[in-house]
Amino acid sequence: MAAVLGIIVGVVVGIFVHTDVPVWLQPYLPIMVVAALDALLGAGRSFFERNFSDRVFVISFLSNVLTAVLLVYIGSLLGVSSQLTTAVIVVLGIRIFSNVSAIRRFIFSA
């Protein structure tokens, strides 16, 4: 799919272009990546369920990333940013696992 193609393009560009991540973004970038991965896998799952819609995907992608960043930001305001980061990662990790298992069920029908 187009998104997978995009990831490949991004990784290749990322290998060759070295950019310095600004300091203020550093605590949020890993969260954003994990949230985006979750959205991508959710899209893959919905594709197999035949209700994939690019509009829904884009909105869920952006809202996922934004919610994750906001949670961590609020956490940093309250002084519990590392705990909230862990919480977000755990929740997203569980979702990624369930999405992958749903996709696996479609591919291997097992």
Added chain:
Amino acid sequence: MAEENEKEADSTQTGVFPVVEKPRKLSRAASSTISSWSEFLRELRHNRHTRGLVSSLILIALGAGVGYAFMAQQRITNTSYDALSESELVTLLDETNNQITRLETQRTQLSQQLDSIQTANNKQQEIERIAQENKDANDILSGSTAAYGPGIQVTISQGTKKDVSAASLFTVIEELRNAGAEVIQIGDVRVVTSTYVTDTKTGLVSDGVLLEAPYVIKAIGDKTALQNAIDISGGVGSSLRVNYGSTVTVVQKSKVDITALAHSFEYKYAQTVE
């Protein structure tokens, strides 16, 4: 008839409730999910949402963003303390403790000097003697004179897995310092307090000088302690071997000549106390 109907209505027996199924939406195919590869390919071709140019471009852009962010993040993780394992952190902590001990020794030394000045009969002479001693030591430290003495020579070849990074070379210097190296030279660069090592596209650069592999590092100090600092298991030597695939050889020498001088440094803000 009417009686029978009433009987049925009066019946108190409860059966299994009928399952009410939500009417399935009838899609093009009989099943609502994809169950085979041919179906998957057909869906790829016919799904109206994945065909539009604009939507494809958006998907590619989002995907590219994720991929790029991933690589950028991965690069940060490679270099920050976050990524260090517990044992590496413990080593770092040990090194810091060593440094504290050395600073405390230095403090004792300085207070001894102060005492000897205060108790000496000929104060002026004693002050001059200590000043000369300190000057000799500082000349060596600041790199304005050549030095020689027992020490080691470390040769690090370019890694076969990846190029030796500035951070790892810097760790070598730090380890040598912690092991009590008095004078250090990398290639043709004298290591002083302001010395830096950085990665550039052409290779490692230290104090504006391009370093060529194999990197030769000379250090004056306790030979055994210096060699241990590099060769200790799990230390910087083995991490260079394992992570970068470079060969690290340490040779103990009874006389190491350090001839490189540091650039003289013009102090802009700091002034000496008279």
